[in-house]
Amino acid sequence: MATVNLIEYEDASPEVRAIFDDIRAVRKTDFINNFWKALANHPTSLKRVWNDIKEVFAPGELDPLVKELIYIAVSVANNCDYCIHSHTANAVAKGMTAGQYEELMALIGMAHQTNGMATGMKVPVDPEYLK
Amino acid sequence: MATVNLIEYEDASPEVRAIFDDIRAVRKTDFINNFWKALANHPTSLKRVWNDIKEVFAPGELDPLVKELIYIAVSVANNCDYCIHSHTANAVAKGMTAGQYEELMALIGMAHQTNGMATGMKVPVDPEYLK
Amino acid sequence: MATVNLIEYEDASPEVRAIFDDIRAVRKTDFINNFWKALANHPTSLKRVWNDIKEVFAPGELDPLVKELIYIAVSVANNCDYCIHSHTANAVAKGMTAGQYEELMALIGMAHQTNGMATGMKVPVDPEYLK
Amino acid sequence: MATVNLIEYEDASPEVRAIFDDIRAVRKTDFINNFWKALANHPTSLKRVWNDIKEVFAPGELDPLVKELIYIAVSVANNCDYCIHSHTANAVAKGMTAGQYEELMALIGMAHQTNGMATGMKVPVDPEYLK
Amino acid sequence: MATVNLIEYEDASPEVRAIFDDIRAVRKTDFINNFWKALANHPTSLKRVWNDIKEVFAPGELDPLVKELIYIAVSVANNCDYCIHSHTANAVAKGMTAGQYEELMALIGMAHQTNGMATGMKVPVDPEYLK
Amino acid sequence: MATVNLIEYEDASPEVRAIFDDIRAVRKTDFINNFWKALANHPTSLKRVWNDIKEVFAPGELDPLVKELIYIAVSVANNCDYCIHSHTANAVAKGMTAGQYEELMALIGMAHQTNGMATGMKVPVDPEYLK
Numbered sequence: 001m002a003t004v005n006l007i008e009y010e011d012a013s014p015e016v017r018a019i020f021d022d023i024r025a026v027r028k029t030d031f032i033n034n035f036w037k038a039l040a041n042h043p044t045s046l047k048r049v050w051n052d053i054k055e056v057f058a059p060g061e062l063d064p065l066v067k068e069l070i071y072i073a074v075s076v077a078n079n080c081d082y083c084i085h086s087h088t089a090n091a092v093a094k095g096m097t098a099g100q101y102e103e104l105m106a107l108i109g110m111a112h113q114t115n116g117m118a119t120g121m122k123v124p125v126d127p128e129y130l131k
Numbered sequence: 132m133a134t135v136n137l138i139e140y141e142d143a144s145p146e147v148r149a150i151f152d153d154i155r156a157v158r159k160t161d162f163i164n165n166f167w168k169a170l171a172n173h174p175t176s177l178k179r180v181w182n183d184i185k186e187v188f189a190p191g192e193l194d195p196l197v198k199e200l201i202y203i204a205v206s207v208a209n210n211c212d213y214c215i216h217s218h219t220a221n222a223v224a225k226g227m228t229a230g231q232y233e234e235l236m237a238l239i240g241m242a243h244q245t246n247g248m249a250t251g252m253k254v255p256v257d258p259e260y261l262k
Numbered sequence: 263m264a265t266v267n268l269i270e271y272e273d274a275s276p277e278v279r280a281i282f283d284d285i286r287a288v289r290k291t292d293f294i295n296n297f298w299k300a301l302a303n304h305p306t307s308l309k310r311v312w313n314d315i316k317e318v319f320a321p322g323e324l325d326p327l328v329k330e331l332i333y334i335a336v337s338v339a340n341n342c343d344y345c346i347h348s349h350t351a352n353a354v355a356k357g358m359t360a361g362q363y364e365e366l367m368a369l370i371g372m373a374h375q376t377n378g379m380a381t382g383m384k385v386p387v388d389p390e391y392l393k
Numbered sequence: 394m395a396t397v398n399l400i401e402y403e404d405a406s407p408e409v410r411a412i413f414d415d416i417r418a419v420r421k422t423d424f425i426n427n428f429w430k431a432l433a434n435h436p437t438s439l440k441r442v443w444n445d446i447k448e449v450f451a452p453g454e455l456d457p458l459v460k461e462l463i464y465i466a467v468s469v470a471n472n473c474d475y476c477i478h479s480h481t482a483n484a485v486a487k488g489m490t491a492g493q494y495e496e497l498m499a500l501i502g503m504a505h506q507t508n509g510m511a512t513g514m515k516v517p518v519d520p521e522y523l524k
Numbered sequence: 525m526a527t528v529n530l531i532e533y534e535d536a537s538p539e540v541r542a543i544f545d546d547i548r549a550v551r552k553t554d555f556i557n558n559f560w561k562a563l564a565n566h567p568t569s570l571k572r573v574w575n576d577i578k579e580v581f582a583p584g585e586l587d588p589l590v591k592e593l594i595y596i597a598v599s600v601a602n603n604c605d606y607c608i609h610s611h612t613a614n615a616v617a618k619g620m621t622a623g624q625y626e627e628l629m630a631l632i633g634m635a636h637q638t639n640g641m642a643t644g645m646k647v648p649v650d651p652e653y654l655k
Numbered sequence: 656m657a658t659v660n661l662i663e664y665e666d667a668s669p670e671v672r673a674i675f676d677d678i679r680a681v682r683k684t685d686f687i688n689n690f691w692k693a694l695a696n697h698p699t700s701l702k703r704v705w706n707d708i709k710e711v712f713a714p715g716e717l718d719p720l721v722k723e724l725i726y727i728a729v730s731v732a733n734n735c736d737y738c739i740h741s742h743t744a745n746a747v748a749k750g751m752t753a754g755q756y757e758e759l760m761a762l763i764g765m766a767h768q769t770n771g772m773a774t775g776m777k778v779p780v781d782p783e784y785l786k
Contacts (some may be wrong), residue, residue, distance in 0.1 A: 445634055462590065463585075463628065467635035475643070476635070479649075496586045499580045505598060512604050519609075522612075
């Protein structure tokens with residue numbers, strides 16, 4: 001637990017293999033990234049989090065690439081290095097252009113800046129926003 | 132400074148009025164929200180931040196609504212109450228549907244969850260993501 | 263505990279009164295702010311945190327006002343509304359000028375921006391910084 | 394200062410050695426972890442922080458293992474990689490089971506998720522919680 | 525969406541009422557707190573998050589009160605005012621003593637302090653923690 | 656984009672070279688640190704952020720070293736490892752003494768501690784701070 005044990009498919013229990021198989025089927029790739037290999041130490045959590053992720057990334061009203069951009073934005077603000085790497089890779093796989101990436105980074109930077117300034121100056125919420 | 136002084140158009144210097152006029156022209160509305168009235172105490176900062184915002188929100192490769200969703204995502208992670216209110220209002224004004232909002236909140240929640248778990252388990256970045 | 267109980271001097275135990283007296287003596291003011299009244303529910307913590315604060319704010323190589331500016335910067339990044347209010351008031355009391363406050367807010371904003379961008383782009387630390 | 398200088402016992406001043414001796418005595422181990430070797434550059438801080446830690450981890454109403462779990466939870470949310478490693482190792486040393494660790498990671502993940510959603514949706518505190 | 529609409533039981537759809545009924549049954553109380561009334565705008569999310577919470581708080585190897593303390597610790601670090609209020613109220617309901625609460629606040633404070641110092645000094649993880 | 660591409664002066668466009676030349680001229684050093692080499696993938700952002708940094712660090716009412724200390728404080732709270740390294744190096748270059756560094760780390764630690772405790776205890780802002 002002090003360091004993480006990554007569980008490979010070959011060493012996984014049938015319960016974990018079933019989730020890994022589902023991840024591969026849904027994502028149409030054999031690649032299982034380390035997050036799931038780490039969670040495989042906790043089969044109940046693996047199942048719950050994978051089902052959640054499947055539901056949240058299911059086709060909906062937001063474009064699949066947009067979902068990755070939002071995920072990156074949160075991961076940067078929370079400073080999750082693993083998540084920034086994995087979701088940026090996902091966004092590239094889903095067709096993110098260099099121009100979109102530049103705009104994403106610029107927006108993340110500006111949001112941080114105005115977040116800090118609005119908080120620092122203690123700006124009250126406009127009544128117009130509370131209607 | 133202990134509380135913020137909100138500068139109204141009528142009480143603003145010509146320098147500040149020029150920025151307020153530009154905000155109104157670019158946004159096609161008379162409404163100036165409190166963030167800018169607070170920044171108006173610091174005309175140099177007002178000018179710099181407004182020019183930055185104008186550049187970052189200029190037409191580009193990301194949809195204007197998507198830009199607001201990304202801004203909301205960062206603001207939630209940074210817990211900037213003012214910014215959550217203002218950019219959610221902006222997103223509504225730009226046509227965010229109830230379904231898109233539900234997906235945004237769900238994604239923000241899930242990203243926080245997996246950010247926390249990946250960080251907590253100390254998951255190493257996959258070599259595949261470093262290519 | 264669900265809401266905080268603020269303990270006034272009149273209602274405090276002799277142990278808490280002794281700390282309150284020391285706060286008043288060190289700060290040369292009768293005013294005891296709510297943070298200490300809240301901590302007074304936990305006399306051991308009150309004593310430990312007050313002694314820490316006294317030591318950290320004791321005369322040293324950084325100017326007393328600079329110490330408050332640093333405290334504000336951390337409090338904004340951590341989004342502690344109480345702490346932003348109290349330390350901004352302290353900074354004003356220690357002579358912070360309007361120009362210094364503008365520069366402080368501008369720096370906090372820019373630091374947030376470049377923090378977000380450096381983290382988002384996963385910029386590696388320069389070897390020059392590791393010497 | 395650009396990188397940290399870790400001070401070993403052999404190279405430490407008598408003042409620092411006294412604290413290191415106390416750390417070893419209280420923890421019943423010869424091992425001094427890097428946090429203290431780093432703080433040893435600042436003897437006043439070393440003494441203050443060690444005394445604080447000793448007081449906060451002194452026997453009380455919370456179980457020593459529970460204290461480590463709480464420490465891990467904060468460290469994950471603050472994304473302190475060093476602290477996650479050291480306090481997870483401490484928790485293992487204090488008997489944390491694999492099942493407890495799974496529950497800890499699951500709770501940390503869920504707390505992050507609902508934190509993000511409650512903040513994002515701007516949920517008002519129930520009057521029942523303010524009684 | 526700019527402000528949250530809290531959905532009461534009487535106005536809820538049968539789908540939402542079923543979840544509300546389950547919350548009441550599991551928690552053995554008629555009280556539905558605002559978080560769920562807010563999530564009720566998004567029935568899919570309501571169902572997913574409630575099922576997750578039920579699973580994470582199901583009887584396990586950690587004491588129910590300890591789970592609340594961990595939840596509070598994360599919520600404080602993430603600065604979720606709603607979550608701090610609700611989980612502190614839960615902890616009180618589950619029997620948290622004044623002494624436990626003092627120790628919790630003291631630990632949260634100290635963890636924040638050493639998190640900040642370890643990060644600030646860039647302390648490298650001890651090889652002993654990576655075994 | 657999955658990993659960052661650092662653009663060296665020799666490989667840069669004339670537009671980027673002009674900014675790099677300006678960085679060198681303003682800072683009176685040939686050294687261009689990785690943050691700018693990373694931003695050089697996005698020339699519009701490079702120009703905007705550099706101009707902002709130049710403005711924010713222009714001579715003003717706060718001492719240049721104090722500005723670096725504030726930048727470090729924010730970077731630690733946001734846990735930006737790159738920024739902590741670069742601005743600590745800058746502070747050293749601008750003459751930060753060992754004593755000032757100790758006080759900075761101590762203040763950052765204490766601010767984190769009291770931020771966490773004030774937030775955790777839900778301390779209300781004193782009316783005196785809202786005048």
